[in-house]
Amino acid sequence: MAKVTLRGVTKRYGDVVAVNNVNLDIKDKEFLVLVGPSGCGKSTTLRMIAGLEEITEGTIEIGDTIVNDIPPKDRDIAMVFQNYALYPHMDVYNNMAFGLKLRKFPKDEIDRRVKEAARILGIENLLDRKPKQLSGGQRQRVALGRAIVREPKVFLMDEPLSNLDAKLRVQMRAELQKLHDRLQTTVIYVTHDQTEAMTMGDRIVVLKDGVVQQVDTPLTLYNKPANMFVAGFIGSPSMNFLKTVIVKEDENYYVDGGAFKIKIPEDKVREFPKVKEYQGKEVVFGIRPEDINDAQLADIKITNDNSFTAEVEVVEPMGSEIYLYLKIDDHSVIARVKADSTAKVGDNIKVVIDTSKMHIFDAETEEAIF
Numbered sequence: 001m002a003k004v005t006l007r008g009v010t011k012r013y014g015d016v017v018a019v020n021n022v023n024l025d026i027k028d029k030e031f032l033v034l035v036g037p038s039g040c041g042k043s044t045t046l047r048m049i050a051g052l053e054e055i056t057e058g059t060i061e062i063g064d065t066i067v068n069d070i071p072p073k074d075r076d077i078a079m080v081f082q083n084y085a086l087y088p089h090m091d092v093y094n095n096m097a098f099g100l101k102l103r104k105f106p107k108d109e110i111d112r113r114v115k116e117a118a119r120i121l122g123i124e125n126l127l128d129r130k131p132k133q134l135s136g137g138q139r140q141r142v143a144l145g146r147a148i149v150r151e152p153k154v155f156l157m158d159e160p161l162s163n164l165d166a167k168l169r170v171q172m173r174a175e176l177q178k179l180h181d182r183l184q185t186t187v188i189y190v191t192h193d194q195t196e197a198m199t200m201g202d203r204i205v206v207l208k209d210g211v212v213q214q215v216d217t218p219l220t221l222y223n224k225p226a227n228m229f230v231a232g233f234i235g236s237p238s239m240n241f242l243k244t245v246i247v248k249e250d251e252n253y254y255v256d257g258g259a260f261k262i263k264i265p266e267d268k269v270r271e272f273p274k275v276k277e278y279q280g281k282e283v284v285f286g287i288r289p290e291d292i293n294d295a296q297l298a299d300i301k302i303t304n305d306n307s308f309t310a311e312v313e314v315v316e317p318m319g320s321e322i323y324l325y326l327k328i329d330d331h332s333v334i335a336r337v338k339a340d341s342t343a344k345v346g347d348n349i350k351v352v353i354d355t356s357k358m359h360i361f362d363a364e365t366e367e368a369i370f
Contacts, residue, residue, distance in 0.1 A: 005059075011045075022212055026188060030203065035201075042191075062154060084142070086131040098146070100149055140164065144179070153186065157187065206233060213230050225239075239288050239359070242255075243282060259328045268358075285358065286361060294341045296341070296349075309349070311328075313327050322343070
């Protein structure tokens, strides 16, 4: 097992900077997830760690060894790809054993490792089948098994679940977490799916345009995003962003959106006094859909300082909850409300904000004020 360290890692393709000055300390036995939209540089970063892409600038260490000039086969890593990359003419046993045979491992050691990996993954009864006889989930397990038998220092996984259907993806997420707990190895996992990132990662690296936006635990990213990009990317549905102005009345501070005015809690102003500097200035008020409640069903005390009236434009029943698409003058917001809400399209309903969960961002830099 090993830690992985990236220092000033940059990748350029001509004038295009795909990855820009990435610095990461990935701990031994950590499950680290790289997440971001397509083209943000997450797969390129993974491929540089694997040695499949050359680094333009910077250094990568696996354990205590700088691996910049070490070929992929000698880095003691194993990679699981999105498309499984199984040999169609070989059965499962030989697909899993192939890498060990190339490295001239003894037959009894190969047999032990393959059967142990098959037991861990629950595919012992599939060892004599060809890939075409397997389902997507079974093929993914074989691809994982081929990596496990290597007993590498680091597992690199590039969107390994994206070809599976939704139900199987959920199941395989749980399987991968169990596998990590059992193997106690370092895993670097790439995905564009923020739900995968939130449920699987010990820590998450959020990337945009090749630049690291924030590195932290899932809950910290959710509760304390560093900027609007992270706030909007983490969480589903996305956080609502409303252009407002900070105003002061009777020693209290408010975000004023014209059709609504929400009081900033006094403890927030004390904890983040920088907010006072924005008096009279435009800011972006952020609130997650789950922190907007139908006032008729809310557990929060309702006042004029935390509520407003909005028109219901769309109602989406989700079973356990309802998504309400609301309009307040020129503002549009999504609310996740309790399933027994009776709101209908065209209704004007009162909604209440959990102000302890509100966020404010600088309108120009998009950095979080709190």
